[in-house]
Amino acid sequence: xxxxxxxxxxxxxxxxxxxxxxxxxxxxxxxxxxxxxxxxxxxxxxxxxxxxxxxxxxxxxxxxxxxxxxxxxxxxxxxxxxxxxxxxxxxxxxxxxxxxxxxxxxxxxxxxxxxxxxxxxxxxxxxxxxxxxxxxxxxxxxxxxxxxxxxxxxxxxxxxxxxxxxxxxxxxxxxxxxxxxxxxxxxxxxxxxxxxxxxxxxxxxxxxxxxxxxxxxxxxxxxxxxxxxxxxxxxxxxxxxxxxxxxxxxxxxxxxxxxxxxxxxxxxxxxxxxxxxxxxxxxxxxxxxxxxxxxxxxxxxxxxxxxxxxxxxxxxxxxxxxxxxxxxxxxxxxxxxxxxxxxxxxxxxxxxxxxxxxxxxxxxxxxxxxxxxxxxxxx
Amino acid sequence: xxxxxxxxxxxxxxxxxxxxxxxxxxxxxxxxxxxxxxxxxxxxxxxxxxxxxxxxxx
Numbered sequence: 448x449x450x451x452x453x454x455x456x457x458x459x460x461x462x463x464x465x466x467x468x469x470x471x472x473x474x475x476x477x478x479x480x481x482x483x484x485x486x487x488x489x490x491x492x493x494x495x496x497x498x499x500x501x502x503x504x505x506x507x508x509x510x511x512x513x514x515x516x517x518x519x520x521x522x523x524x525x526x527x528x529x530x531x532x533x534x535x536x537x538x539x540x541x542x543x544x545x546x547x548x549x550x551x552x553x554x555x556x557x558x559x560x561x562x563x564x565x566x567x568x569x570x571x572x573x574x575x576x577x578x579x580x581x582x583x584x585x586x587x588x589x590x591x592x593x594x595x596x597x598x599x600x601x602x603x604x605x606x607x608x609x610x611x612x613x614x615x616x617x618x619x620x621x622x623x624x625x626x627x628x629x630x631x632x633x634x635x636x637x638x639x640x641x642x643x644x645x646x647x648x649x650x651x652x653x654x655x656x657x658x659x660x661x662x663x664x665x666x667x668x669x670x671x672x673x674x675x676x677x678x679x680x681x682x683x684x685x686x687x688x689x690x691x692x693x694x695x696x697x698x699x700x701x702x703x704x705x706x707x708x709x710x711x712x713x714x715x716x717x718x719x720x721x722x723x724x725x726x727x728x729x730x731x732x733x734x735x736x737x738x739x740x741x742x743x744x745x746x747x748x749x750x751x752x753x754x755x756x757x758x759x760x761x762x763x764x765x766x767x768x769x770x771x772x773x774x775x776x777x778x779x780x781x782x783x784x785x786x787x788x789x790x791x792x793x794x795x796x797x798x799x800x801x802x803x804x805x806x807x808x809x810x811x812x813x814x815x816x817x818x819x820x821x822x823x824x825x826x
Numbered sequence: 827x828x829x830x831x832x833x834x835x836x837x838x839x840x841x842x843x844x845x846x847x848x849x850x851x852x853x854x855x856x857x858x859x860x861x862x863x864x865x866x867x868x869x870x871x872x873x874x875x876x877x878x879x880x881x882x883x884x
Binding site (some may be wrong): 461468469613622623624646648734776778780784791 | 832833836837840843844845847853854855857858863865872873875876878879880882883
């Protein structure tokens with residue numbers, strides 16, 4: 448099955464695909480660790496301590512909230528409105544133009560019982576920083592795609608790692624860690640054992656991470672195909688001058704998608720809508736469907752329901768890959784397991800690096816054989 | 827020599843751990859309550875293997 452030559456080739460693949468991505472994977476594991484608990488950390492930072500001004504009181508409708516948000520940002524236009532699940536808070540994103548890029552956007556949260564601004568979390572900036580580092584290293588789309596490429600290299604290193612696991616284990620029972628001969632051998636066995644028991648989890652998290660790095664091109668493809676198709680009949684018509692009621696639009700959309708949870712509204716001319724529509728996005732209620740979004744289209748001028756559009760398969764695939772990457776879908780025990788598996792992955796990465804660094808010394812000075820020779824000889 | 831039994835010997839336990847892990851990842855995704863609990867057990871498989879092998883090593 449495996450000749451000495453093929454073992455050496457797989458070993459080279461394992462070595463180089465690992466070396467390419469190890470530094471970035473160390474960063475991703477270290478930043479990913481706190482991100483697993485971002486909800487709990489937000490609560491600790493005061494998300495939980497905030498209380499509405501008039502608990503149980505009547506709620507302002509979405510038009511009234513929008514009015515407050517726009518009064519707060521004179522001259523700006525609404526881009527998005529999103530809704531907290533666990534408290535009566537509406538978040539409004541505004542910008543100078545409907546197509547304003549991210550850095551020009553302004554985000555503010557409003558208490559629906561009073562219309563007052565909800566102060567941003569103290570210290571929330573740290574988590575924001577960690578998330579940004581984890582997502583794109585502050586480099587935008589190129590950074591995201593680069594980390595996606597690192598994820599692919601990581602996946603290749605795992606697959607080749609499984610192959611080179613074979614010769615090492617020919618004469619050893621599962622779980623062997625040889626502690627008597629050298630620390631190098633002990634770390635080799637530890638690397639092999641921890642690597643092989645985490646293969647499934649690490650591949651799932653790695654590959655869903657790669658899918659997540661493609662979110663921008665995926666959403667762009669959806670816009671170029673489905674949204675463009677919806678916009679075509681309106682080409683050349685003047686832009687919307689008077690915006691319909693947002694509350695009315697949400698109510699209409701809710702009727703069309705009963706049983707789903709309101710997630711956000713995209714205003715006309717922005718990156719998630721057309722020039723002529725308000726798009727009202729809903730998500731499902733189960734762990735499986737929570738990240739699957741479905742938009743209802745509302746005519747931005749008349750407020751009439753235009754229809755419901757199911758997302759294409761590639762957007763659904765993106766939505767499904769999110770929980771499997773974040774680990775936030777099975778309560779605190781699953782998050783703790785996610786964290787523990789991340790720590791194990793850090794040990795695999797660290798021991799791999801140690802074995803590679805020691806390898807040079809092993810070949811030149813001491814009598815220890817290099818790993819590929821060791822593996823090949825076992826064949 | 828290189829007969830299937832040896833592959834099974836080398837990859838039997840790892841394959842079982844991988845299968846349990848994948849089952850756990852999917853179970854927790856399907857529902858809450860008992861599904862979550864099944865998910866925790868499945869995703870715990872790698873650690874169960876660690877405990878088992880460390881005890882066997884003595």
